[in-house]
Amino acid sequence: MTSYALKQRFSSIAVYVFLGVMAFLSIFPFLWMIIGATNSTSDIVKGKMSFGEALIVNATTFFTQVNAPLIFWNSAKVTIIATVLTLLISSLAGYGFEIFASRFRDKIYTLILLTLMIPFAALMIPLFMLMRDFHLINTHLAVVLPTVASAYIIFYFRQSTKAFPHELRDAARVDGLKEWQIFLLIYMPVMRSTYAAAFIIVFMTAWNSYLWPLIVLQSNDTKTITLVISSLGSAYYPDYGAVMIGTVLATIPTLFVFFAMQRQFVEGMLGSVK
Amino acid sequence: MMAYDPNDAGLTRIIMQSAGGWYFDKDGNLAIEGNVALKAALEVIQKIQTANIFRPAAGWADWVGAFTGGEVASVTTGVWITGTVKSQPEQSGNWGIAPIPKLTIEGATHYSNLGGSSWYVLSASAAKDEAADFLNEIYAKDVNFYQKILVDRGAVGSLLAAREGEAYKSNDAFFGGEPIWQTFSDWLSKVPSVNYGTFTNEVDSVVAAHQPELAKGTPVDDVIKAINEQAQTLVQ
């Protein structure tokens, strides 16, 4: 073997080791979570890395401490409402901005893009006061409303609409379809991959959101799974075993969506940067 | 040995209040510099930390885990911890209660207070009188109510008359058959009263943030000076 070939082999081993370590470290916390769900708190804090026998106990603790069906329903409700409304309202706007020209269109659009710069911290206090004045504190509507008109999703839809074939629109017009019918019957089905990618972004954001729900949801019966996991860890009887059950259950939906729609998932994450 | 979380100022407050001190004076003004009780409390905290006679705890969960898991054999905190202690049936009979040690400054006692909940009636409330009346009837008079919440919920009330009830007179096998509620009740009447003011959380976060400096050996006076400086901007 020549020294060049040796060097090649050595460097390719190094590459696999590096990637292997990266992949292992990325996966590891998932394993830890699953193994943790089967161990007692005292084993978890000792770092026990093998499956235990506490799964049933942990699950029982979790389901007695947490009204799980209600909490998951709350999370699902917030996510479903947010997803449906955001996709509808933001795609309408993205489509509208691209298709219909008007005098102020570009100025308003730039203004909307500028709102992307506004950090949530600058909004949360006035938003909280606004929701208080609307008597919406402690409602799921309050969680969803501020996220529905998402500048990012509008931007994403406008960018994607540029690829929407105009011939289709004009043909539909000739056939006498109204503007809303064109949107509903032609645009939406044609753009389904854009909707799928946008769905992923909105779904992930809504299911995992924390700070805003933490502020507006104040009673235990309106809380979402993210809030529950956070407060379980600082409860009077902290139980890491039960916390693990909670994180597993909270992660299953996102994992499921990821594996079911991997291509659109990556597409959604990349957004319009490509 | 006890578990101690340097990011939490609870123990500092316990020691401080046992000598009648607080972050504020009786009128609610910030009182950090020249506060004898606070200084004495921080000196104790520094001794505990530099002598390394504690099991470091990181956050509430870890702190609780230290005594429920049997790593440490004592816990110094509010009476409301009783329920957490009793969550470990296998430790039954191994626990007892004792008053906290006393500082050597003027006004020092063996008794203090930490946390708990309070009831307030807002002066702007539409049902102000009804609310006050309710609290007066239930929380200020109903001895039986206190027996019920103690048995059902492990909630300890601060109404001294509650000690006359059945539950408060019972002996607790978990604590070696001692009449712990009578004892707690005795101590309750001796806790020095202080003015908690409006900004306890603010100052508390500042004190907690400076406790790790004590562990490094920074003189208590310097730490107090730094606490005072930070607290002043927060208290407004």
Place this chain on the structure above:
Amino acid sequence: MSAISSRPPRPRFDVNGWLFVGPALALIATFMVFPVLHSLWMSFQTGLGVRLSFAGFKNIYRLFNDPLFFTALTNTFIFFLVQVPIMLTLALITAALLNSPDIRFRGVLRTAIFLPCVTSLVAYTVLFKSMFVANGLVNTTLIGLGIVDVGIPWMTDPFWCRTMIIIAITWRWTGYNMIFYLAAMQNIDRSVYEAARIDGVPTWARFLHLTVPMLKPVILFTTVTSTIGTLQLFDEVSTITGGGSAGGAAGPGNSALTLSLYIYNLTFKFAPNYGYAATVSYVIVFLVAILSFVQFYVARERKA
């Protein structure tokens, strides 16, 4: 019919256009524009709770004399100055290695490294917290491997607490950024590499002098988005330091106190001072605005 393909602008009032964008505009005006202006107005007021009174520039004066604000600002800067470069370098190297067509199991490796970004910020933080407890997994492993003699005080020492948070954030976002690099790398013409390889340019030099310059725009994009994300860091530090419970410091010596967490504390943990909290929030607005300007500026340069 007019030329469809060139899409001439129709500079007339189109009621349909307004119907399509109307709902979004109304919502953005109510839940974005109004609050941000309200916040600006509040930043000139002071007082506790709802008893606010006009204070002029008093809050700005307070800001410059508030050691806790500077602690939060410093922490926030430490997080992005240390964490963002580490994460992006890792992401870039990983992407470059995964982009090589000779690598086997590419799909599996890519999926594995990308997987952390499906977790919620709170859930992964709780997991990391449980791994980094005093006598927990990380410390027992490090001691077992002989790397350290005694456990690292992850949760009780300011330096190690920040380190733990940086490790956690890096875990969550490296794969995410890697995907951007991979996507950009796929657009690079392979023949350039081939030519360089035949000329005997070593791998590392090809990476440094070919890949990195060609990825400049996307590197800039990820830098700006990561920095903006770090400027707003909240979920992780809030969960690590107690999940919004009252009392205590934000991490040892306030080492995990970020600007967003400080704003949250000023509003919901302390006696609420909305006015001052709004002033602190405008510091983030200001920082994000500068960064976004840089991004737009460089993006424009790219087009020209």
